[in-house]
Amino acid sequence: MSAAVFEPVVGRYLRLDLLGKPHRLYVEEAGQGIPLLCLHTAGSDSRQYRAVLNDPAILKDFRVIAFDLPWHGKSSPPSGWHEIEEYRLTSRDYADIVVGVADALGLDQPVAMGCSIGGRIVLHLALEHPDRFGAVIGLQSGGHVAPYYDMQWLHRPDVHGEVSAAVVSGLIGPNASDADRWETLWHYMQGGPGIFKGDLYFYKVDGDIRGRLREIDTQRCPVHLLTGEYDYSCTPEDTLAAAASIPGANAVIMPGIGHFPMSEDPEGFLTHLRPVLERIRAERRR
Amino acid sequence: MIETLAERVNGDARLVHRGRFVETTFLLEVGDEAWLVRIEEGRIAEIRRGPFVMPRWTFALRASAEAWGQFWSASPPPGFHDLFALIRFKRLSVEGDMHPFMANLFYFKGVLGSLRGQA
Numbered sequence: 001m002s003a004a005v006f007e008p009v010v011g012r013y014l015r016l017d018l019l020g021k022p023h024r025l026y027v028e029e030a031g032q033g034i035p036l037l038c039l040h041t042a043g044s045d046s047r048q049y050r051a052v053l054n055d056p057a058i059l060k061d062f063r064v065i066a067f068d069l070p071w072h073g074k075s076s077p078p079s080g081w082h083e084i085e086e087y088r089l090t091s092r093d094y095a096d097i098v099v100g101v102a103d104a105l106g107l108d109q110p111v112a113m114g115c116s117i118g119g120r121i122v123l124h125l126a127l128e129h130p131d132r133f134g135a136v137i138g139l140q141s142g143g144h145v146a147p148y149y150d151m152q153w154l155h156r157p158d159v160h161g162e163v164s165a166a167v168v169s170g171l172i173g174p175n176a177s178d179a180d181r182w183e184t185l186w187h188y189m190q191g192g193p194g195i196f197k198g199d200l201y202f203y204k205v206d207g208d209i210r211g212r213l214r215e216i217d218t219q220r221c222p223v224h225l226l227t228g229e230y231d232y233s234c235t236p237e238d239t240l241a242a243a244a245s246i247p248g249a250n251a252v253i254m255p256g257i258g259h260f261p262m263s264e265d266p267e268g269f270l271t272h273l274r275p276v277l278e279r280i281r282a283e284r285r286r
Numbered sequence: 287m288i289e290t291l292a293e294r295v296n297g298d299a300r301l302v303h304r305g306r307f308v309e310t311t312f313l314l315e316v317g318d319e320a321w322l323v324r325i326e327e328g329r330i331a332e333i334r335r336g337p338f339v340m341p342r343w344t345f346a347l348r349a350s351a352e353a354w355g356q357f358w359s360a361s362p363p364p365g366f367h368d369l370f371a372l373i374r375f376k377r378l379s380v381e382g383d384m385h386p387f388m389a390n391l392f393y394f395k396g397v398l399g400s401l402r403g404q405a
Contacts, residue, residue, distance in 0.1 A: 148374045153388040166391035170368020174361065230364045232371040 009053045011074075016104045018070065018097050019078075025101065026074035027067040031059030034134070034281060035110035037102060038066040039118030041140075041260060042203055043164050043196025044187040045073025048115070051266030057274060061281055062111075067101055069094075071195050087198035091207045094121045099129060109134035111280055116140045116234065116259060117203045123223070123242070127212055130220035135280045137273075138225045140259050142238030143210035143245065145203055155194035164196040165189045173230035173258035175265045184263040210245070218248030222283065224276045225249060226269075228257030252276075287358075287404050288314065288321050292330040294400040301400070302328040305393035310386040313343040317351030328393070345382035347398070353377040360403045369395055 008030040015024055028046055030053045038049045046066035053064050068075035071087055081087075098121060102110055112133050114122045119141030126136045154164055165188035172181050188196065216223060223246050227239035236253045243251035254261060254272050261269035295301055305328030314321045320336035322343060349357075349372060356366035365371050372378035380387060387394055 149370065150384075153384075158385070159389045163388060163391055166395065167370060169392070169395065170370045174367070230367060232365055232368075232374045 007054055008059060009050070013074075014067070014101070014104060016100065018100045019093055021078040023070055023078055024076050025067050025070065027065060027101075027105075028053060029063060029065040030054070031062050031064050033061040033063055034284065035102075035105075035107040036062045036064045036277070037098070037107065037110045037112050038064065038262075039098065039112065039114030039121065040066070040069070040072070041116035041118060042199030043072075043191040044184075044260075044263075045069075045190075047073070047187055048184070048260060048263035050263070051270060052262055052273070055270055055274075058270075058277060062277060065105065065107075065110075069097065071192060071198075077192075087194055089117070089199045089202040089206075091121070091124055091202060091209075094202055094207075095124050095128060098125060099132060102132065109284075111135045111137065111277075113137035114139065114141075115262065117199050117207070119225075119234065120203060120207050120209065123209050123213065123216065123246075124207070126216045126218075126221040126223050127209070130217055133221055134284060135222040135224065137276060137280075138223065138239075138242075139261055140227050140231050140234040140239070141225050141242060142227075142234040143213055143242045144208040145233055145238065147200075147204045151197050151200055151204075154197040154200070161191065161193055162189050164191055168233075168259065171231055171233055171259035172264045173228050173256050175256035175268050176258070177265075180264050180266060184260050187263070210242075213242055213245035214247070216246045216249075218246060222280065223249040224280070225251040226254060226261065226272050226276065227251070228254045228259060228261050230256070230258040233259050250276075287401060288316065288335075289333060290404065291323065291397070291401060292333055295330045295397055298396070298400065301393065301396045304328065304396065305390055308386060308390050308393060310344045311342065312387070313341060313346035313348075313382075315346060315348035316354050319351075330397075343382065345380060345384050345387050347378060347380055349378040357398075358401045358404055362402075369398060 011028045014027050040048045045068045049066040071077045112122045119138035122136035122138045165185040225239050243249045308325050311324045322334045324332040
């Protein structure tokens with residue numbers, strides 16, 4: 001039996017106003033240095049970043065911060081949530097939440113790293129707030145994903161919410177261990193009713209940024225894209241097309257990995273992430 | 287190969303448990319060939335091979351023999367490694383009343399995936 005140990009990760013609750021309402025958000029962090037603000041995928045939470053938050057090589061130079069979006073993980077929905085007919089994430093609300101958290105924490109030129117919906121919003125952030133963020137890293141990041149199944153199945157009383165995990169299970173690549181595969185799916189099984197579906201409104205409808213990718217100025221806000229080979233939601237082709245549209249963007253395709261790199265294959269993902277962070281750190285010193 | 291579905295599924299106690307509320311018949315189409323698969327309490331109760339005259343089924347899964355062949359290979363390439371990957375790239379069509387399929391999606395991914403490594 002191994003001895004019990006505390007991880008270097010500290011979790012706290014942050015009280016702040018977002019979108020004109022008081023919120024209580026769950027925030028985890030570890031390390032010190034350049035702020036690295038991590039954004040989870042649709043319908044999941046910040047546990048996806050557990051390996052980044054535990055990597056000594058990264059924690060040496062980066063203050064890694066991951067928070068649960070409102071309605072996700074241990075962050076509550078705003079009071080009065082039960083009177084809302086349907087939760088829906090929009091581009092404007094999502095960007096306001098990320099900037100609001102960065103402001104509340106007083107982060108200086110943070111690096112924003114997001115996956116899937118997070119990988120999409122960092123493109124919006126690079127476009128709309130290029131001087132607020134030091135760089136962005138988009139994981140499974142593309143300009144748009146067209147719906148390929150009927151999303152009504154994700155939220156109806158006669159189908160258990162477990163379906164969200166079943167829908168995304170194939171997005172995990174073959175490199176994933178059983179433990180990390182099912183940890184990743186567990187987060188999906190724990191999502192609140194309709195939340196995954198509401199996040200996908202941003203991903204598949206409202207957040208289409210294809211037409212504006214050319215306007216991103218990577219001199220002001222560098223853009224790095226990392227995408228897993230087995231992702232059929234945001235495919236490698238989608239990421240390469242986005243990179244081709246953003247002058248100065250870098251893209252790397254990660255073999256054997258799927259849609260949840262940081263959670264499904266933490267060690268494999270870190271080998272791709274560390275060089276990107278090292279490059280960001282070197283360019284920041286200049 | 288499709289005929290081995292019954293022993294593969296019924297021999298997997300965890301999979302049968304997952305599907306313990308499933309009572310349905312679905313059509314499995316592999317290119318020009320078709321099978322009707324009847325499920326009772328998560329167990330494959332009957333598999334009938336076509337051609338059929340006036341078949342009855344609740345939902346149908348239709349894909350080419352090539353697409354299923356890749357899906358059932360031991361290490362399917364990207365895009366062939368999951369039922370939803372096949373759907374995404376329009377290689378698999380799901381028709382009919384999809385409720386039992388979607389309400390028990392982990393189960394049906396397990397049932398179709400149980401043939402993996404035989405192709």
